Amino acid sequence: ILNVEQSPQSLHVQEGDSTNFTCSFPSSNFYALHWYRWETAKSPEALFVMTLNGDEKKKGRISATLNTKEGYSYLYIKGSQPEDSATYLCAFIEDSGYSTLTFGKGTMLLVSP
């Protein structure tokens, strides 16, 4: 059973704060890592697909980095806004010949105005 851990479980910040959270995954047999954003009462929405060690991806105020050798990825949000409030999920894909995603339990972010 693959272990994908996300920390912290939840985070409460003020509007304008920058924040980051971590996804830890097995450092062997890495294939890809996905990040999703899941707003309450909606469905998960893809943010990034990361495949190479050292990958950095950016979408607006949100960026992510990847370290496959040590088995972690960071997600950063610069200048958090209330609309960033959501659960952020990472999903690890093992190089097993299959393309199945193993999700972490997510980091729930609440941004107060």
Add this chain to the structure above:
Amino acid sequence: DSGVTQTPKHLITATGQRVTLRCSPRSGDLSVYWYQQSLDQGLQFLIQYYNGEERAKGNILERFSAQQFPDLHSELNLSSLELGDSALYFCASSVDGTSLNEQYFGPGTRLTVT
């Protein structure tokens, strides 16, 4: 709107019954994935289909089965339902069967077994 549709949105049924959940992928996507989200659990992968063929299986119970039809829509059949099967079931689609492309999630079907 992701372009993935799921029906029904809500389903309430009794233990021992059988239900069918339906998913239509985004136009052009060949791969369909089914996930289960139970209370206090993360998204659990159930099964993947690619262009009509089963591609990968996760923690799917023997009471559950799925298929993908020639028009690429997919159905998840849940039988002999138990209280513990109550969950949110998501379908997702992607353009191909690899994991190098993002998955697009439908709105989900909330199943309540009483």
